[in-house]
Amino acid sequence: MRVAVIGTGRIGELRASALARLPEVEQVLLTDVDAARASALAQRLDGVALEDVDAIWAARPVGVVISSSTATHVPLVHAALDAGVPVLCEKPLTLSAPESQAIAAHAAEAGLPVLVGFQRRFDAAFGAIREHAAAELHGATHLLRLRHADVAPPPAGYAARAGTMFVDMCIHDFDAVRWIGGEVEAVTAVGARVLGIPGFEDDVDTAITVLQLASGAVAVVEASRQGPDQYEAIAELIGAHGTSTTPAHPAPTWLDRFDEAFHVEMAAFARALAGAAYDGATVDDATAALRIALAAERSARERRLVRVQEIG
Ligand SMILES: NC(=O)c1ccc[n+]([C@@H]2O[C@H](COP(=O)([O-])OP(=O)(O)OC[C@H]3O[C@@H](n4cnc5c(N)ncnc54)[C@H](O)[C@@H]3O)[C@@H](O)[C@H]2O)c1
Secondary structure (H helix, E strand, O other): OEEEEEOOOHHHHHHHHHHHOOOOOOEEEEEOOOHHHHHHHHHHHOOEEOOOHHHHHHOOOOEEEEOOOHHHHHHHHHHHHHOOOOEEEEOOOOOOHHHHHHHHHHHHHHOOOEEEEOHHHHOHHHHHHHHHHHOOEOEOEEEEEEEEEOOOOOOOOOHHHOOOHHHHOHHHHHHHHHHHHOOEEEEEEEEEOOOOOOOOOOOOOEEEEEEEEOOOOEEEEEEEOOOOOOOEEEEEEEEOOEEEEOOOOOOOOHHHHOHHHHHHHHHHHHHHHOOOOOOOEEHHHHHHHHHHHHHHHHHHHHOOOEEHHHOO
C-alpha cells in the first residue's frame, strides 16, 4: 500500500519512519511546505517527496498521516476527506469543539475514518493501567494520578501555532484519563507561568487539573513544560486495596519514551487501512478530549469549576 505523510517535522519524521518499516507499506509519499525537509526525509527512507498536498491527493494514497503544525489540521483533514483519503491526524485535531464536530460530520458523510494520534493508547504501560482499572484489580478506582513533564520546552515558534498548554500538552493526559477511567464531568484547573519560557509569553507552563469522573472517581493531571532530567509520562491508579503505577521508563524525550507506541500505532493504522477494526482514538474521542482541555483552560482563566457540558 501507498501511504502519505503531510508535515515532516519532529513527529512527521517519526511517523514516516514507522510507516516505512511496515512490510505492507510499499511506498511512503511525503510533503512539507519546507520542500527541502521532505526531500531529505524521502531520501533517507527511500520514499517519494511531492511538491504539495494536491500532488499527494493526485497520487491516490490509501491513507494519510497529517503531522503538520496544529493550525493546518482542519483544512488538511477536510481536503483529505474531499479527496476520499482516510486520515490519521496528530493531536490536537482542532482548537475548537465546533470544528471538531464539523470534521466528524464530514467524515460520516464521506464514510471515511478520521483517527487521532493519542499514542498512550498504544503504550504497554498505560495499557496495563487501563486493564487493571477495567478488571478492578485493586477494587474500584477512586483516584487516578497522571504526571506529564517535558525535559525542555518545544522549539521557539511552536507555541504560537499550537494552542495553550491544556490543549497542546495536557490533552494527551485528558484522553488517557477518559480511556482509563471513563467520562469526565467537570474540571478545576490552576495554571501558572513560572518558568518564563521565551515564546510562551501568552501561555501557562505549569498546570494542575482535577477531574471529576462520571464514575464518582477523581483524577489529577500534573503537567510541566520543563524540568526533569528524563521525560515523564506517569500514570497511577489507586483503588481501595492497592495501587498500580507505570514502571520507570527513563527516556530523554517524548520521542524516545513513546517510540514503541508510535510504531504500534502506525501498524494499527496500516491494518485499519486494510480493513481491520482500529482500537485507537477516533474523531469523537478527540472531540471529547478537546472539550475537557477547553474546560480546563476556562477553569484556570476564570478560577472556577467548569462542567465539560459548558463547552459547546
Ligand atoms: N503525538 C504526540 O505526542 C505529538 C508530539 C509532538 C507534536 N505533536 C503534534 O504534531 C504536530 C506537529 O508537531 P511537530 O512538533 O512535529 O512540529 P514541527 O514544527 O517540528 O513540524 C511541523 C512541520 O509541518 C510543516 N508544515 C506546516 N504547515 C504545513 C502545510 N500546510 N503543509 C505541509 N507541511 C506543513 C512545517 O514546515 C514543519 O516541517 C502538531 O500538531 C503537534 O501538536 C504530537
